[in-house]
Amino acid sequence: MTTSLLVLLLLPSILMVTLSLPSLAIGLVISSAIIIIIKLIKGQMIKITKIYFLFSFIAFLWIFVNPISIENLVHAKQVLSLLAIVLCGFALTSIFNYKQEHIKRTVGLLFLVLLVIGFIGVFEILKPGSYQTLNRPLPPFSEPSHFAINFIPIACFFAFLSSNKLRILTCLACSVLALFLPNLTLMVGVLLISLIVLKARQFVMVTVIIIGLIALIVLFMPSYMDYFINRVIPSDDYNLSYLVYIQGWEQAISALQFSSGFGVGFQNFGIEPPGQASHLIDDIFGFQINRTDGGFLASKFIGEFGIVGIALVGYTSILSIRAGLLLRKHLDREILLPSNIISLCYTYIFLLELFIRSISYFSITFLITLLVIPKTINILKKTSSLNKI
Numbered sequence: 001m002t003t004s005l006l007v008l009l010l011l012p013s014i015l016m017v018t019l020s021l022p023s024l025a026i027g028l029v030i031s032s033a034i035i036i037i038i039k040l041i042k043g044q045m046i047k048i049t050k051i052y053f054l055f056s057f058i059a060f061l062w063i064f065v066n067p068i069s070i071e072n073l074v075h076a077k078q079v080l081s082l083l084a085i086v087l088c089g090f091a092l093t094s095i096f097n098y099k100q101e102h103i104k105r106t107v108g109l110l111f112l113v114l115l116v117i118g119f120i121g122v123f124e125i126l127k128p129g130s131y132q133t134l135n136r137p138l139p140p141f142s143e144p145s146h147f148a149i150n151f152i153p154i155a156c157f158f159a160f161l162s163s164n165k166l167r168i169l170t171c172l173a174c175s176v177l178a179l180f181l182p183n184l185t186l187m188v189g190v191l192l193i194s195l196i197v198l199k200a201r202q203f204v205m206v207t208v209i210i211i212g213l214i215a216l217i218v219l220f221m222p223s224y225m226d227y228f229i230n231r232v233i234p235s236d237d238y239n240l241s242y243l244v245y246i247q248g249w250e251q252a253i254s255a256l257q258f259s260s261g262f263g264v265g266f267q268n269f270g271i272e273p274p275g276q277a278s279h280l281i282d283d284i285f286g287f288q289i290n291r292t293d294g295g296f297l298a299s300k301f302i303g304e305f306g307i308v309g310i311a312l313v314g315y316t317s318i319l320s321i322r323a324g325l326l327l328r329k330h331l332d333r334e335i336l337l338p339s340n341i342i343s344l345c346y347t348y349i350f351l352l353e354l355f356i357r358s359i360s361y362f363s364i365t366f367l368i369t370l371l372v373i374p375k376t377i378n379i380l381k382k383t384s385s386l387n388k389i
Contacts, residue, residue, distance in 0.1 A: 250275030263306030
């Protein structure tokens with residue numbers, strides 16, 4: 001399980017950068033195919049959960065039923081995207097092992113590997129081959145945000161099952177990493193983890209330490225915090241990341257209006273009229289960016305699936321919050337099994353991909369979340385039933 005998950009976490013990014021691929025999709029298909037072929041050679045059974053077929057069925061309907069989608073149909077892109085999701089579904093379902101000790105050992109190892117990768121990225125020790133052409137790579141990931149999306153749910157699980165002291169150290173280490181990379185997505189992710197794994201006094205202590213560290217950084221490098229400030233507070237000196245985020249919301253609204261609430265159809269995001277942020281990006285930077293993925297999943301869901309997308313975002317948001325509240329409630333109680341905790345952690349941290357930053361549908365974190373959501377729903381139902389007794 002550990003090796004297979006590392007392949008799915010790292011290989012798609014490596015292939016995308018080294019082969020100059022347009023997205024992670026091709027690398028994800030290759031990685032999934034390798035895992036499936038190895039399993040078949042070993043005589044092991046491959047399987048898939050129904051959730052992947054359900055998502056693919058809804059996407060398929062929105063390709064051929066939605067009038068806007070039919071007018072702007074690009075067969076190859078949509079069909080290949082669906083095949084990629086289903087293929088990865090087979091790979092993930094086949095390798096995901098819910099044995100309790102196996103989960104703890106696997107996630108603990110993945111956490112340490114990714115933490116080391118993160119701190120190597122801080123010092124920019126490794127920039128092999130094509131990575132040298134990228135603006136801010138974090139090999140094997142193409143950028144720090146892609147690293148953060150994969151790292152945070154694993155860090156959440158690790159911190160939840162750790163002792164009080166190790167939780168504090170984990171949150172501090174991840175916060176330091178977020179400050180020195182620097183990366184806002186990672187910082188928001190660490191905040192989400194801290195809200196459920198730290199007690200009030202611990203949270204205050206960690207916050208004071210981080211504020212003190214920020215003060216020291218600003219004292220010696222006054223312009224250092226500009227990275228975070230420019231991404232949160234609008235200014236005349238337009239920041240590309242800030243504009244891309246605003247563009248995502250503008251696109252969602254534009255797509256709703258353009259499609260009369262139906263959405264523009266699966267993998268058709270970007271055909272709707274551009275908004276003010278898109279024009280500013282084009283005027284200032286001379287290119288278009290993130291028009292097809294919206295920058296975060298809520299934008300893409302709403303833009304492509306319309307009113308159904310709004311319902312999907314609303315439902316998954318409530319599910320994520322409930323998962324986080326349940327984790328917080330059972331901290332230190334040793335009631336939840338590791339298999340339940342991993343499902344709840346991925347569902348809770350899905351808020352990060354929904355509203356902050358995503359890699360479209362071909363994020364391994366999104367696809368794992370898709371895998372564990374049915375289990376999370378069952379956990380929440382059982383918990384609700386027990387509370388009523």
